[in-house]
Amino acid sequence: MIEGIIAILAGLILLTGLLGVIPAFGEHLEKFAKWLGSFQGLIGIIALIVGIWKFGSLTSIMLIIAGIMLAAGILQTLPAIGDSLHKVSKWLGSFQTIIGIITLIVGILSIL
Numbered sequence: 001m002i003e004g005i006i007a008i009l010a011g012l013i014l015l016t017g018l019l020g021v022i023p024a025f026g027e028h029l030e031k032f033a034k035w036l037g038s039f040q041g042l043i044g045i046i047a048l049i050v051g052i053w054k055f056g057s058l059t060s061i062m063l064i065i066a067g068i069m070l071a072a073g074i075l076q077t078l079p080a081i082g083d084s085l086h087k088v089s090k091w092l093g094s095f096q097t098i099i100g101i102i103t104l105i106v107g108i109l110s111i112l
Contacts, residue, residue: 003050003059007107010047010104013037014100044070059110062103065092069099 012019012033020030036043048067051060068075072089075081092099 001111003054003057003063004107004110006043006047006050007059007103009036009043009107009109010063011069011100011102011104011107013040013043013070014066014096014103017098018097032075040070041074044068044072045074047071057107057110062099062106065099066103068092069096085112 007062012029013036016030016033016037019033020026022029044067046067047063048071051063051067052061055061056059068089072086075089076083076086078085
């Protein structure tokens with residue numbers, strides 16, 4: 001349950017620029033996602049921890065990927081592994097929309 005909620009939040013942040021095109025309530029989702037964006041690093045770290053803790057499902061894998069993308073700035077400060085994680089995060093950034101859509105869908109499905 002908790003991994004589904006975190007996946008939905010991470011997916012919304014990753015899709016911030018695209019949510020406005022959804023008819024009827026896209027504008028409200030966009031505002032919410034922009035507000036969530038101010039907690040991007042924190043949500044990224046939580047997603048990474050929950051993904052590792054609950055490892056073994058598609059939701060946990062998507063949480064790890066989204067967590068690395070969202071917490072890139074924080075992870076870069078870690079000694080020894082920070083530079084490698086930052087490079088991975090930059091590479092994943094080119095797939096941000098796809099990862100955001102998959103993370104959001106997986107999060108919704110895991111709650112249902």
